[in-house]
Amino acid sequence: MTGIDAVPPAGTVAQAPTIEARPPSPVARLCGAPWGLLLLAVAVGAGAGLGSIAFRWLITTFTHLFSGRADYASAGGSANPHVPWLGAAFVIIAPMVGGLLYGPLVDRFAKEARGHGVPEVMLAVAQRGGRINPQVSIVKALASALCIGSGGSVGREGPIVQIGSALGSTLGRFAKVPEGRMRLLVACGAAGGIAATFNAPLAGVFFSMELILGTFSAEAFGATVLASVTASVIGRAAFGNNAFLTLPPFHVEHLAxxxxxxxxxxxxxxxxxxxxxxxxxxxxxxxxxxxxxxWLRPAAGGLLLGLVLLxxxxxxxxxxxxxxxxxxxxxxxxxxxxxxxxxxxxxxxxxxxxxxxxxxxxxxxxxxxxxxxxxxxxxxxxxxxxxxxxxxxxxxxxxxxxxxxxxxxxxxxxxxxxxxxxxxxxxxxxxxxxxxxxxxxxxxxxxxxxxxxRRGIDLHTPAPHATFNTQTVQTVMEPVPAPLSADGELTTAADLLIRSDHGTLPVVDDHGRYVGTLTARAVAEALTDAPDARPSQVGDLAQADPTLTTDMPLATALHTLITATGTALPVLDPGKEHLLGWLTHQSALRALHGATPTPVTPLA
Incomplete structure (x- = not known):
């Protein structure tokens, strides 16, 4: 069978080992280890701590540039020493100039950097698998620093949460972690950002658990604590170990x-x-x-803000x-x-x-x-x-x-x-x-x-496509095509394959146990061989394709399906003996778009 040796049949196991033969990268092996999450949490915390230092430096720099002071709010309407001839009226121009700088930046590179940031992180965790565009961290830092420095009356916790979360998401994407860990790394970034910016490690942990993740678990608590502590150590090295607000001691003096x-x-x-x-x-x-x-809206609106500041x-x-x-x-x-x-x-x-x-x-x-x-x-x-x-x-x-x-x-x-x-x-x-x-x-x-x-998104209900992430293969698999017998003849198999929609059919033995799949290509190549060199039975050409089980998460099965060379994969019982269904690209797409799956009647 030189033809088969020369050209491996499509959809056969000859192609499948390419998935297993590709050795995982060192990063993937590291992240897959039991302690991999701990290392990733520390890395995210370190990134968030350094990001908070850079962000606060940007705010101070831009505030000095636009107002001539480290914090103009306490200056009592004084003039900017850079432009003293404007007097206190410089506050009318400062927000306009700031808006002219960060407006095009946000509009061009990361529209999600507009606003206060935390809702976007909550949405990414709840319905987008923790995926945040990598450029958000840079755009958000620059835009928020320009906005605050030029007089914007907003805080820096929303930006640092979004910055840290984007760093966590980027690291998770680079390490190819599953969605569960991706969400956790986003929360670690948020915790690290809060901890380093406000010198509040406990607050960073609870902010992430209560607002970002919306749930408490031992794994999430441990990871966010590591990120928060790491970021706090870096933040304290830069800003000192002092309470963020200096207030006199207060006491309750009367029960009333x-x-x-x-x-x-x-x-x-x-x-x-x-x-x-x-x-x-x-x-x-x-x-x-x-x-x-x-892109021009922040500059135009800056005039109104400037009048308020005046x-x-x-x-x-x-x-x-x-x-x-x-x-x-x-x-x-x-x-x-x-x-x-x-x-x-x-x-x-x-x-x-x-x-x-x-x-x-x-x-x-x-x-x-x-x-x-x-x-x-x-x-x-x-x-x-x-x-x-x-x-x-x-x-x-x-x-x-x-x-x-x-x-x-x-x-x-x-x-x-x-x-x-x-x-x-x-x-x-x-x-x-x-x-x-x-x-x-x-x-x-x-x-x-x-x-x-207000945008039609309710975090308490699944997104239109969110059920895809919670389904198993059994809920979306198609009825299995009539299987071929392992001891059947190739000519009979060829006739059945001609009428098959997928160009491949499952093969079972005399006891109904799954053996593999047979593709039209494999049969065609076998039939071109000389009769004495041709395999006599279907079982001789059956290939053990990657298999799925009914209890496998659909998201995991989809990855196997798109990396396989065939158009469909068999679905077996959890014991991987009996054929129960068939997963195709079409059935996966129907699940993604929320269509009702075709009911599957198990084989007798």
């Missing part, structure tokens, strides 16, 4: 204060939901008003110095409320015009203003009971964030780590739980999920 903190939690939940609604109302208004190209320069950038001053009692009640409203408007406008930045820091700012004003009023009404207004500011920070995000564990942990104030933990927990409950009563969505629902 717990009632005041509980009421603050309810109010903060309402404010958190209100912030969410206003954010998207203003974004809708910007969508309705703008008719020009998207009236209230405390809204420039993230605004942590203003937040600290409010917690220390540096503002009167009326100005605190003005700062609260101003931050809601400035942040919503920054996002609405196409800016890039997070909403976590603004929610802390809003909560601090609310809590400080609330504490000041309580102090006037009940001077002997209420205590210092600073404690209410701290509790308000966590409660408004919880009301907006509905992530109570993250809110408690992150406020403790950001401030180092353990003495306020009990009222903080009380207010955060009540804020979360109030938010749930008032709104179905959080500040993160509402952005996705």
């Amino acid at each position: 204060q717990y009632g005041l903190f509980a009421a603050l939690g309810v109010v903060a939940g309402i404010v958190g939901v209100g912030f969410t609604r206003i954010l998207y109302w203003i974004e809708d208004a910007c969508d309705w008003a703008w008719r020009g190209p998207e 009236a209230l320069p405390e809204m420039y950038g993230v605004g942590y110095p203003v937040l600290e001053k409010a917690t220390q009692g540096g503002y009167v009640i009326a100005f605190l409320l003005l700062l609260l409203v101003g931050k809601v408007v400035a942040t919503s406008l920054t996002i609405g015009i196409g800016g890039s930045g997070g909403v976590f820091a603004p929610s802390l700012f809003i909560g601090a203003m609310l809590g400080a004003a609330y504490g000041a009023v309580a102090g006037h009404l009940m001077p002997g009971v209420a205590g210092g207004a600073g404690a209410y500011a701290l509790v308000g920070m966590g409660a408004v964030f919880a009301g907006a995000s509905r992530a109570p564990i993250t809110a408690v942990v992150i406020l403790f780590e950001l401030t180092g104030q353990y003495s306020i933990i009990l009222p903080l927990m009380l207010a955060i739980v009540l804020a979360t409950a109030t938010s749930r009563l008032l709104s179905r969505d959080t500040i993160y999920t509402l952005k996705l629902r």
